[in-house]
Amino acid sequence: MSETTTGGAARPSASSSASDALPGAAHEVRLVVNGEVHTLAVDPRATLLDTLRDRLGLTGAKKGCAHGSCGACTILVDGRRAVSCLMLAAACDGREITTIEGLATNGALHPVQQAFVDQDAFQCGYCTPGQIMSVAGLLAEGRARDDAAVRDELSGNICRCGAYPNILAAVRQVSGIEPTPAEIGADARLRDAAGGA
């Protein structure tokens, strides 16, 4: 684990419980991101998403709606899925964060990443880091029971290209969920309607 310190424009407040902190005073946090420790002075207004992207250069998590509605910023916080646009970085002191950049190990794609490649589970790719983190999270949370459960569990991740059938196929590949005959038929109809093979 390496340790880095990134200074902010403003000086950090001396104490995290200082009752005399002024509006706008920077706040010091220690984040463990993809196994690497970062100590940062953050503006209290900074979201975790903006901090990951602008301060740590981790631009995998995307900013879509900034209101928790689209899921493009999905990451894992202490192993569970979260939308990083609705988290203040100041409130994340000590949290263990995994972003899409931390999913591969030793250059080998995570099984969920590989499944997205194998199943062609994206078009423009903007939502893809969030989709992959959400799938990795729902698998870790043990929620991939069947297609219906997976659809519901991924309802917070919007894909405007409409790659949902292939995203579901990617989840099946990693989870071993067997689609029912009706679901296979529905997938085929969706692909036909989209003009795909």
Place this chain on the structure above:
Amino acid sequence: MQPFAYHKVRDAETAIAHGARDPQTIFLAGGTDLVQLLEDGISRPQGVVDISALPFDAIATTIDGLRIGALAKLADVADHAEIRARYPAIAAALGETASPMVRNMATMGGNLLQRTRCLYFRDGVSPCNKRAPGSGCSARLGHDAQAALFGASEACVATHPSDLAVALLALDAEVLVVGPSGERSIPLDRLHRLPGETPWIESDLEPGEVITAIFVPREAAGRAQAYAKLRHRASFEWPLVSAAVSLALVEGTIEDARIALGAVAHKPWRAETAERLLIGRRIDDALAREAGEAATDGARPIAENAAKIPLMARIVTRALQDCARQQAGDPS
């Protein structure tokens, strides 16, 4: 976003002191609603006090009921084995709340105190007495089916969007708080206010008061209960209308009934006419339909929300039918 001071507190006393000193102080827990309000400039506090590290996240069975810590995450409560088995209306309401990510982040107390989804409140610019007192109410003549059917005022027609609060009202829950004057318990029905002339005052909480837990009486565990919700899409959406029902049944006869309606008032709303109609009768499909109709008693539609009235009747009927199936031993 306006600059604010961020304070992380480790004990309730410090949080209470912050809130008592500056009544505009806002408590941050899961942040899933507050960060949106900050981003949009709707909430402009000088100080944000992060209470997420307070020791209020335990879920425990006590001799007289169930105590759910205010900082318990929605996902953990929805997954809790005893809550699923004995207080299924709570698990059902939470299972249909927001998205999996939001359920991992949002807390029980924060869910109860989330602010309205009224489009005119959220847009940050329209006249809105809740956001900018005295500016008027755009929703009263607005294009939005969300508007209240019960208990609205000239000043405000906003509705409370929580699923959880509706289930808790049907189970006769209480909210436990601690504040400058010590501890007290607030019946769920009195936590939220009607808008009246002061729609910006939304709860009965005093400055500095912090919700510590939600208490659900043991008696609720023995009741047939259900939560049913209608929304514009199959998942990740606030209710258009919702209903929670709990019935005390003795050999098939209803001895007591509580029916709560969601997304139709500034607070979760008791359907008392329908409750009275059920007492002493046997639950079946015909009675469920009759009570569904009765649940609309007193509804006052405005502008574009009249379509919610028949939907409300149907959703109450559906919740009662779920209870009837439980009574018959058919879990489907």
